[in-house]
Amino acid sequence: MLLLFGLVTGIGFGILLQRAEVIRFDRQIGALMLVDMTIVKFMLTTILVGMVGVHLLVDLDLARLSLKPLVLGGNALGGLIFGAGWALLGYCPGTAGAALGEGRVDALAGMAGMLVGAAAYAEAYPSLLGTVLTWGDYGKVTLPDLLGLEAGPGRWIVIAVLVVGGILLLRFFEKRGL
Amino acid sequence: MRATRPSRAWSPYVAGALAGLLLVLSVYVSGKYFGASTTYVRAAGFIESAADAGRVAQMAYFAKETPKIDWQWMFVAGIALGSLAASLASGTFRIQAVPRRFAARFGERAGLRALLAFIGGAVAMFGARLADGCPSGHGLSGTLQLAASGYVALIGFFLGGLVVARLVYGRIRS
Numbered sequence: 001m002l003l004l005f006g007l008v009t010g011i012g013f014g015i016l017l018q019r020a021e022v023i024r025f026d027r028q029i030g031a032l033m034l035v036d037m038t039i040v041k042f043m044l045t046t047i048l049v050g051m052v053g054v055h056l057l058v059d060l061d062l063a064r065l066s067l068k069p070l071v072l073g074g075n076a077l078g079g080l081i082f083g084a085g086w087a088l089l090g091y092c093p094g095t096a097g098a099a100l101g102e103g104r105v106d107a108l109a110g111m112a113g114m115l116v117g118a119a120a121y122a123e124a125y126p127s128l129l130g131t132v133l134t135w136g137d138y139g140k141v142t143l144p145d146l147l148g149l150e151a152g153p154g155r156w157i158v159i160a161v162l163v164v165g166g167i168l169l170l171r172f173f174e175k176r177g178l
Numbered sequence: 179m180r181a182t183r184p185s186r187a188w189s190p191y192v193a194g195a196l197a198g199l200l201l202v203l204s205v206y207v208s209g210k211y212f213g214a215s216t217t218y219v220r221a222a223g224f225i226e227s228a229a230d231a232g233r234v235a236q237m238a239y240f241a242k243e244t245p246k247i248d249w250q251w252m253f254v255a256g257i258a259l260g261s262l263a264a265s266l267a268s269g270t271f272r273i274q275a276v277p278r279r280f281a282a283r284f285g286e287r288a289g290l291r292a293l294l295a296f297i298g299g300a301v302a303m304f305g306a307r308l309a310d311g312c313p314s315g316h317g318l319s320g321t322l323q324l325a326a327s328g329y330v331a332l333i334g335f336f337l338g339g340l341v342v343a344r345l346v347y348g349r350i351r352s
């Protein structure tokens with residue numbers, strides 16, 4: 001049943017990504033060249049809507065958070081490396097298959113590369129475990145934790161600030177015609 | 179006739195908001211947040227198992243992310259199917275080996291495009307696994323949960339991407 005939910009959710013997400021044209025290489029590289037912010041508009045809207053919805057569910061005891069730990073070495077270094085590869089590929093792990101789905105056959109080479117990258121990481125993992133992945137390990141912390149805010153109301157203060165900030169950023173993009 | 183013309187793109191705000199609601203629904207119904215890159219680890223594990231199952235069984239990372247079909251695997255497959263269906267229905271499906279911005283910088287060179295896509299894919303996936311997530315797992319699911327790791331990783335994705343995109347495609351004018 002869980003597998004079926006995964007498939008249906010993926011199909012829904014794939015339709016939205018495809019129709020908003022955010023899968024395309026030209027859009028993804030356009031964002032990294034700061035000339036076309038379509039993917040950032042999509043992502044930011046998803047984040048803001050999801051943020052309010054998920055935290056409401058958590059407050060109503062209908063869902064749980066699933067936090068990834070903050071490990072500065074891994075998150076920051078891995079993030080930068082991902083970004084470098086992303087700029088060459090022009091697709092990300094979630095959208096490469098979708099790009100292939102809309103006929104962009106260059107995504108196939110990217111997906112093959114991603115399999116090789118995953119295999120290489122599995123080889124490197126034991127040596128990274130004792131080094132990079134121990135640098136700046138703070139555990140599963142949230143922004144309210146770091147700001148020293150109380151978990152319950154503190155979350156909503158941070159959410160309110162992020163929603164306002166996000167909307168201002170989107171307005172800036174629209175004014176600049178990005 | 180008009181029906182054969184490709185449909186116009188949906189607003190990124192409308193589609194993004196619907197994606198946000200879909201994510202909230204998924205968390206409510208299945209308890210699952212969006213993510214994608216672990217699926218490539220599991221798929222790599224499957225392929226390597228076909229060659230040498232004993233070795234894969236002894237590798238620490240494949241013990242952590244066992245090669246199996248799970249929710250996320252189906253989710254990633256579903257994204258590709260959804261995109262295929264939506265592109266066919268809207269008349270936007272197009273076989274293309276060299277994207278426009280790539281051609282503007284390097285010309286219509288499908289071999290070079292495939293090579294750079296392969297290298298980029300390998301580098302990106304290594305980075306995503308080191309970061310413990312990709313633009314779905316960290317960029318969407320992490321940041322919306324207010325996870326500090328999500329913000330650090332997302333800033334890294336864009337910083338690394340901005341620098342390399344400028345170096346590689348710097349001469350594009352758009």
